[in-house]
Amino acid sequence: MTTTSSCIIGVDAGGTYTDAVIMDRATRTVLASVKVPTTHANPGIGIVHGIRQLLAKGTIPVTSIARTVISTTLGTNALVEGKGADVGLFVIGFNQRLDVPAEDMRYIPGGHKAKGIEREPLGLEELYDGIKAMKGHVQAYGISSLMSFADPSHELVAAKALSLLDDKPVFCSHQASTRPGMKERATTALLNAKLLPIMQTFVQGVRTALHELGVQGDVCMVCGDCTEIELDRAIRQSASTFASGPAATAWFGSHIASTDTALVVDMGGTTTDITMVAGGKPVMDTTGMTIGQWQTHVQAVEMFTVGVGGDSLFTPLGIDNNTLGPSRVIPLCQADQYVSPQDVAHLTDAIQQLGPKLKSSLVIVPDPASPPHSPLVAWLRDQGPTTSETILQHMGQGEIALERELGQLLKTRSIVQTGFTPTDALHCLQHIAIGNTDLAMLGARVLGTCLDMDPVTLSNHVLSLARDKIATTILQYVAGREVNQGLSSFLHTNDNPLLEITVRLKPPIIGIGACSRYVLPEVAEQLGTTIVFPDNFDVGNAVGAAWLGLDKGNP
Structure with a gap:
């Protein structure tokens, strides 16, 4: 029998399945694990099912749970699949065309120069006209003003005006970025706004689920940079959870890797995520992660995602x-x-x-x-x-x-x-x-x-397509950071009658995901490397979330 507050629960709400584990805090032993379908309309239902099954698997009283740590790929999957809220974007003080996934976009006079000097007054009339045009046609708003990291006042005024005229969620670029780069900051604000309604539903579902089960203790989410965030902040800063699932993936791999460098490949139902660990730590992308075709200022683990999975x-x-x-x-x-x-x-x-x-x-x-x-x-x-x-x-x-x-x-x-x-x-x-x-x-x-x-x-043809896509993506990731992304095309030169080039991946692969055992061994063989499937590899992200909660959380 476990003692009071001796356990931690790790949950990963993926695009297809929700995985959950309960772990002894002292020994870091997985006491039980489950895999249940993700309930997209209300993710809390899947979490309730998962945790209830965990508690029923052994003599684990609910009072033994000290912490619950949650990772999720729902936000990233929504963006990969082109889902999320329809967002209206206001760009202040910058009138160059931005190629971003906005439902509607308006350019407003205003913005600042270096050192927070106002470039020109905020165009309140243009802002009002834009809000009137977008109201009823968008589900959330993003605001990005020139040099707002030096002075966010124009973003704050625009956000206040929006709140008075429409009750839809609003996100400003200064909330997530302190660096120059108007397109990246606008993209970060917009993608965050796209996820706001999704994150609100998700957090409410989590709270309802834990309350229904009587689970006490603090609850947090895994951020893309392998830190934790409280649930309320996760709503306000949805962008920080873009790579939540991959961060848990990388944290799991960092505890498993037996070599200095390894690739962690997580084949889920919706996507396959590739992360790297080096020197026992996840490799971070300090420039800001790319989501789909869009570059952001979100700090996260270095990752590469391809839209291929079990489903x-x-x-x-x-x-x-x-x-x-x-x-x-x-x-x-x-x-x-x-x-x-x-x-x-x-x-x-x-x-x-x-x-x-x-x-x-x-x-x-x-x-x-x-x-x-x-x-x-x-x-x-x-x-x-x-x-x-x-x-x-x-x-x-x-x-x-x-x-x-x-x-x-x-x-x-x-x-x-x-x-x-x-x-x-x-x-x-x-x-x-x-x-x-x-x-x-x-x-x-x-x-x-x-x-x-x-x-x-x-059936073998379909699995071969999956393997080729994953292998090519691994090469694109490694070649892009080490040499040139064009190197990935060499994988297929064996069909050329005049040219044969062999490319071998040096780091081993750590496989995660229930389907990975049937797909990734051939990928590793194709790339000339080895692969390992650790204990609990089928719920590796949930284990990674629990481990991160033990490593980063309060004792």
Whole structure:
């Protein structure tokens, strides 16, 4: 029996699964671990399920829990998948075009010079007009003013004006950046604003979950730079959690690495994250992390992310240009969990319509009893699982308009998509059995017919696409920091009749993630290095979060 306040809980809420471990603080022994599906609409539900199962696995009283440390990739995954809030950006005192992911952008007179000298007065009239134009069309606001790290007054006035005219969340660049670089600071503010509603929902879910379970002690989140942050600050500074999951990954790897340098590769359901440890510590990116195509001023572990994971969508476009990811879908083997029992037969019929391009995935309304949000949702609720092509034919919309509407419905989780994924491929090859193998096999047969492949060949092909993407990404990461990113193209020169170049990765790989054992060994072999799967590698991020809580937290 454990004693009072003798344990720490580590939780990692990923894009597909929520992992949780309970660890003895004195011995750092993992006493129990669980893996449950992430509940995106309310992540707290998944956390409740995970911690409840942890406590039920042994004689671990809730009073023994001293701390709870949480890492998450939900924010990063949302940005990789193009989700998050629609943000209106106000750029003050800088009238050059910025290529940033804003729903709307307005340039406002104002800003400051060096030493906080006002460049020109803040354009209150232009600000008012911009707020009126954006109100009702955006879900959050970002503000970035020229040299606001020297004097944030124009950002503060603009934020106050926004709060008086609209109740949507607002984030200012001076809250996260103290360095010059207008585009990077504007991007940091904008991406933070995109995550504000997501983080608010997440934190509220965490609090509700822990209160429901009676878990006491302090609660914190892992930041991307391997520090901790209180939950309230995590809402106000959402950007600090961009690399929360990878930070836990790197912290786990830093305790496992037996060599001076190692690569930690975490294959999750949505993305594969690559971090590096050197000298027993995670390597930090002091210039500011890149998220997708956008450079920020967020301090975080040095990482490289690729949009391929266990639940990445496979799209058959032809034998030489099939694609995998970055879209995440519900694997076919789990799709029956999202339809009513009477619709399972309809789901089977719909899978038989799968094929190239738009028909590579199916659309499902996950809760047929919920009120319709649009004519399309109402039709889908009656129709049941169907392809995008069928929707096009019925609704009479253009392809671009339909993709836009489906994207909005996916954001609000009014619909889900299902399709063939590496998780399905692993079912077809009988490596795992966590879902309906018959549905996975049906999808493999249908898609295989399009490519003249049997289900086993198709499944191996899909896993090969995943391995190639991960191997190429590892080379891009290493080559980009050591030589030149163009070096990654050498991986594929063995097909050249005149040129053969061998590239070998020197550091070993530490594998994390439930699917990684079936994908990463071939990646390591392809790169000429070794790989190790430590104890608890399938829940490594949760272990890393707990270890970080022990190393950084209060005794």
